[in-house]
Amino acid sequence: MNAPATSAAPAAVGHSGDHAALIQTLHAIVGPDQLKTDPDITAAYSRDMMPLAPSGIPLAVVFPSDTAQVSAIVRACAAAGVPIVPRGAGSGLTGAANAVDGAVSVVMTRMNRILEIDEGNRLAVVQPGVVNLDFRTEVESRGLFYAPDPSSYDWCTIGGNLNTNAGGLCCVKYGVTTDAVLGLEVVLASGEVLRTGRRTVKGVAGYDLTKLIVGSEGTLGIITEATLALRPKPAAPCTMVAAFADTESAGAAVSAAIRAGLVPSLMEIMDATCIEAVEAYTGSSILGEGPTPAAILIGQSDAGPGTARSEMDRLEQACEGAGAVFTYVTDDLAEGRLLLQARRAVLTSLEVLGTWLTDDVSVPRTEMANLIHACAEIAADVQLTIGVVGHAGDGNMHPTIVYDAGDPDQVARAADAFGRILDAGRALGGTVTGEHGIGRIKQDFLAREVGPVALGVHRAIKRALDPQDLFNPGSMFSR
Amino acid sequence: MNAPATSAAPAAVGHSGDHAALIQTLHAIVGPDQLKTDPDITAAYSRDMMPLAPSGIPLAVVFPSDTAQVSAIVRACAAAGVPIVPRGAGSGLTGAANAVDGAVSVVMTRMNRILEIDEGNRLAVVQPGVVNLDFRTEVESRGLFYAPDPSSYDWCTIGGNLNTNAGGLCCVKYGVTTDAVLGLEVVLASGEVLRTGRRTVKGVAGYDLTKLIVGSEGTLGIITEATLALRPKPAAPCTMVAAFADTESAGAAVSAAIRAGLVPSLMEIMDATCIEAVEAYTGSSILGEGPTPAAILIGQSDAGPGTARSEMDRLEQACEGAGAVFTYVTDDLAEGRLLLQARRAVLTSLEVLGTWLTDDVSVPRTEMANLIHACAEIAADVQLTIGVVGHAGDGNMHPTIVYDAGDPDQVARAADAFGRILDAGRALGGTVTGEHGIGRIKQDFLAREVGPVALGVHRAIKRALDPQDLFNPGSMFSR
Numbered sequence: 001m002n003a004p005a006t007s008a009a010p011a012a013v014g015h016s017g018d019h020a021a022l023i024q025t026l027h028a029i030v031g032p033d034q035l036k037t038d039p040d041i042t043a044a045y046s047r048d049m050m051p052l053a054p055s056g057i058p059l060a061v062v063f064p065s066d067t068a069q070v071s072a073i074v075r076a077c078a079a080a081g082v083p084i085v086p087r088g089a090g091s092g093l094t095g096a097a098n099a100v101d102g103a104v105s106v107v108m109t110r111m112n113r114i115l116e117i118d119e120g121n122r123l124a125v126v127q128p129g130v131v132n133l134d135f136r137t138e139v140e141s142r143g144l145f146y147a148p149d150p151s152s153y154d155w156c157t158i159g160g161n162l163n164t165n166a167g168g169l170c171c172v173k174y175g176v177t178t179d180a181v182l183g184l185e186v187v188l189a190s191g192e193v194l195r196t197g198r199r200t201v202k203g204v205a206g207y208d209l210t211k212l213i214v215g216s217e218g219t220l221g222i223i224t225e226a227t228l229a230l231r232p233k234p235a236a237p238c239t240m241v242a243a244f245a246d247t248e249s250a251g252a253a254v255s256a257a258i259r260a261g262l263v264p265s266l267m268e269i270m271d272a273t274c275i276e277a278v279e280a281y282t283g284s285s286i287l288g289e290g291p292t293p294a295a296i297l298i299g300q301s302d303a304g305p306g307t308a309r310s311e312m313d314r315l316e317q318a319c320e321g322a323g324a325v326f327t328y329v330t331d332d333l334a335e336g337r338l339l340l341q342a343r344r345a346v347l348t349s350l351e352v353l354g355t356w357l358t359d360d361v362s363v364p365r366t367e368m369a370n371l372i373h374a375c376a377e378i379a380a381d382v383q384l385t386i387g388v389v390g391h392a393g394d395g396n397m398h399p400t401i402v403y404d405a406g407d408p409d410q411v412a413r414a415a416d417a418f419g420r421i422l423d424a425g426r427a428l429g430g431t432v433t434g435e436h437g438i439g440r441i442k443q444d445f446l447a448r449e450v451g452p453v454a455l456g457v458h459r460a461i462k463r464a465l466d467p468q469d470l471f472n473p474g475s476m477f478s479r
Numbered sequence: 480m481n482a483p484a485t486s487a488a489p490a491a492v493g494h495s496g497d498h499a500a501l502i503q504t505l506h507a508i509v510g511p512d513q514l515k516t517d518p519d520i521t522a523a524y525s526r527d528m529m530p531l532a533p534s535g536i537p538l539a540v541v542f543p544s545d546t547a548q549v550s551a552i553v554r555a556c557a558a559a560g561v562p563i564v565p566r567g568a569g570s571g572l573t574g575a576a577n578a579v580d581g582a583v584s585v586v587m588t589r590m591n592r593i594l595e596i597d598e599g600n601r602l603a604v605v606q607p608g609v610v611n612l613d614f615r616t617e618v619e620s621r622g623l624f625y626a627p628d629p630s631s632y633d634w635c636t637i638g639g640n641l642n643t644n645a646g647g648l649c650c651v652k653y654g655v656t657t658d659a660v661l662g663l664e665v666v667l668a669s670g671e672v673l674r675t676g677r678r679t680v681k682g683v684a685g686y687d688l689t690k691l692i693v694g695s696e697g698t699l700g701i702i703t704e705a706t707l708a709l710r711p712k713p714a715a716p717c718t719m720v721a722a723f724a725d726t727e728s729a730g731a732a733v734s735a736a737i738r739a740g741l742v743p744s745l746m747e748i749m750d751a752t753c754i755e756a757v758e759a760y761t762g763s764s765i766l767g768e769g770p771t772p773a774a775i776l777i778g779q780s781d782a783g784p785g786t787a788r789s790e791m792d793r794l795e796q797a798c799e800g801a802g803a804v805f806t807y808v809t810d811d812l813a814e815g816r817l818l819l820q821a822r823r824a825v826l827t828s829l830e831v832l833g834t835w836l837t838d839d840v841s842v843p844r845t846e847m848a849n850l851i852h853a854c855a856e857i858a859a860d861v862q863l864t865i866g867v868v869g870h871a872g873d874g875n876m877h878p879t880i881v882y883d884a885g886d887p888d889q890v891a892r893a894a895d896a897f898g899r900i901l902d903a904g905r906a907l908g909g910t911v912t913g914e915h916g917i918g919r920i921k922q923d924f925l926a927r928e929v930g931p932v933a934l935g936v937h938r939a940i941k942r943a944l945d946p947q948d949l950f951n952p953g954s955m956f957s958r
Binding site for chain 1: 673874
């Protein structure tokens with residue numbers, strides 16, 4: 001990983017100068033074990049997983065254990081004029097959890113309890129620090145299913161998922177985080193505790209504050225509790241894999257599948273760069289001997305016995321019709337799991353080749369092949385490896401740039417490629433973030449994508465709810 | 480229908496007194512055919528379908544034909560200090576489209592074009608005045624499906640659906656309006672044109688302004704265009720019907736179906752009052768001879784050949800296990816359609832007995848039987864007929880009060896029952912509106928449900944986006 005960039009922007013809230021008094025107040029609120037001020041320790045909470053985003057060193061890192069503590073922390077920081085950066089595990093990929101110099105980082109990982117699972121109403125109430133996988137495992141033991149499954153699901157927290165409106169592999173059928181949230185408890189900049197939403201499936205009482213907070217990246221409040229909708233645990237999946245000699249054919253297969261009315265529970269794509277990296281890393285071929293294909297498409301259906309097989313047979317036909325050089329459908333769960341493991345191994349495999357910088361761009365599904373092409377052109381131009389892996393079923397691609405973080409020229413070229421991929425995605429009618437967010441790395445791209453009127457609305461809402469710019473100053477958009 | 484109550488609240492925006500100048504400006508913007516000021520005509524645009532909500536007589540009614548006209552109308556009204564009430568067909572059930580005295584009603588029914596259907600990306604771009612059924616019919620002719628299907632779908636407009644976040648019968652499987660909206664074009668109080676969202680399946684760039692506007696009941700802006708997600712047209716449904724001798728058993732059957740992991744595409748309930756009214760109106764028995772059951776449950780599955788039948792067989796088992804006195808499963812489309820026609824005939828049938836006032840309360844699914852009981856108690860207490868019909872699959876009930884609108888005492892008792900049903904729903908952990916909204920009839924109930932902190936957030940957002948309180952003054956919450 002390259003040397004962290006340091007925070008260029010000064011903290012937006014004027015410092016009172018009397019930080020010692022604030023530290024004393026925080027100490028009184030959370031006690032000595034849940035407050036860290038030693039710079040060797042606080043530095044560890046300065047960044048997430050995005051190497052290029054700026055960051056600073058927090059004045060203090062606090063680990064509240066309940067909503068009352070969060071509220072007291074917010075009031076104390078507001079009174080002292082010290083900004084707050086809320087965060088969870090730090091698995092984010094945009095720097096949205098990065099500290100600014102002199103801020104208080106509020107780490108939510110101690111509030112990690114599953115408070116309730118209501119099987120009769122298919123819902124759960126959780127604290128934000130629960131790890132996604134721990135939650136999924138618990139609900140699955142009751143025959144239920146929590147759909148959002150970001151790639152970092154074994155260590156990211158639900159709070160981070162809520163703040164980024166995280167997606168994952170299952171989104172193509174089951175939607176993203178916001179689709180699974182019924183209600184929230186949020187500590188506002190005033191220290192007041194807001195409750196949004198409800199425990200019912202349907203409800204339209206007032207503005208949808210729940211969905212306004214979801215995806216707001218910690219800029220509007222600190223989420224302290226969430227009521228989440230669950231689904232019945234899906235049936236065992238049937239899996240299809242297809243290989244293509246060129247990416248256009250893979251793109252055509254996806255378009256044909258959409259037009260055919262298929263709704264797979266998962267549809268992932270990896271390009272040749274990713275396939276080669278995974279095969280080199282694991283020492284085995286994903287699909288057996290033969291030349292490396294230009295792209296592999298992996299589909300699954302969990303539509304139940306018979307129907308799932310028939311859906312995957314139809315996906316196979318779509319792939320064959322688009323010119324696939326290899327296709328295979330299996331009901332064998334172990335085979336399906338192995339194929340998905342290959343997909344999930346992409347980032348680890350690319351890391352062998354250098355530091356990775358994963359981008360996140362979502363395009364209309366019909367434009368997927370064009371985006372992959374644009375990435376190949378950018379890779380040739382900046383002379384860096386760019387592997388494309390992504391959620392083909394919903395057009396959300398993660399072109400991943402590999403570079404030498406110790407070489408300033410490569411760092412500059414990687415950053416250039418990162419931005420050019422976003423511009424290419426937008427030019428194809430897409431958005432600069434499908435599921436990772438804006439954070440401290442894409443503010444300019446957000447401004448260009450949404451335009452001045454929408455940016456003005458963002459600022460108006462931010463000012464209305466957080467007039468002091470207490471939460472996450474400098475993140476998402478300029479105030 | 481009872482005599483309309485008149486608007487008690489004065490227009491929130493100070494009148495300039497020079498209304499003639501405003502009328503002249505509006506005339507210049509839309510031309511003579513799209514501007515009505517004759518009180519005999521404007522009075523026809525003063526109300527929606529909620530008999531008890533206050534209303535006033537608009538100063539003028541305008542029918543813009545494009546976004547530029549809407550923007551110009553908003554700027555003209557803002558300059559004159561005259562409030563705006565946006566509306567569509569007027570099928571709403573809360574008075575949210577009701578005029579206030581001296582306002583300009585902006586009727587969006589002329590902007591009724593389907594601008595684009597993109598089959599490759601399963602999306603459509605529409606103007607707000609498109610009638611829901613016209614849109615569904617058009618997309619279905621292309622093998623696609625637009626899920627939200629409010630009962631008024633043959634005359635309500637998409638714009639009204641967006642502003643109320645409307646639901647319908649399909650919600651139990653396919654979600655409500657907000658789940659189908661990818662992006663919006665909105666004219667703000669400043670007259671600026673805001674574009675929210677995107678054309679991609681996924682996207683998290685900035686705050687979710689789309690879902691903030693959806694369900695805001697015309698208080699934050701005027702929607703002039705929407706990009707809507709479509710689904711593949713579902714398979715032909717399999718239908719199950721069950722009759723119960725008591726409502727607890729029907730409630731237990733719904734709970735058992737949820738616990739069994741069933742996801743029907745539709746699950747509706749009617750109580751004895753509704754059954755009797757429909758049978759009297761149509762002159763035939765819904766389920767053949769025998770005593771009137773306490774409740775009928777109608778379920779459908781569109782999960783495809785084989786799977787749908789198996790889901791309905793399992794629903795039948797859940798009903799039998801809960802003590803159903805009659806069950807029947809059919810793949811016959813005509814039989815299924817007839818059963819749904821009976822369900823859809825409830826309001827028309829109750830109208831024979833008097834004026835109907837339909838309530839809208841959503842409770843946790845496990846509490847449905849308790850809500851039906853509470854309604855029976857309230858009916859006995861106010862000595863009026865209350866029929867309960869609703870979306871059993873998601874706990875969204877529509878207790879419908881029948882009364883004589885010419886009898887002030889009955890009107891008072893109906894209003895009392897209306898509120899007591901909402902209180903009963905809230906006491907069961909529910910919400911005071913599942914899909915109809917707040918409008919000019921449930922402001923106090925909203926305030927009680929969300930509490931002072933959330934109400935403060937509503938006011939702050941409203942002030943941030945509409946500081947002059949131009950849009951729909953007095954509706955949803957007090958400013």
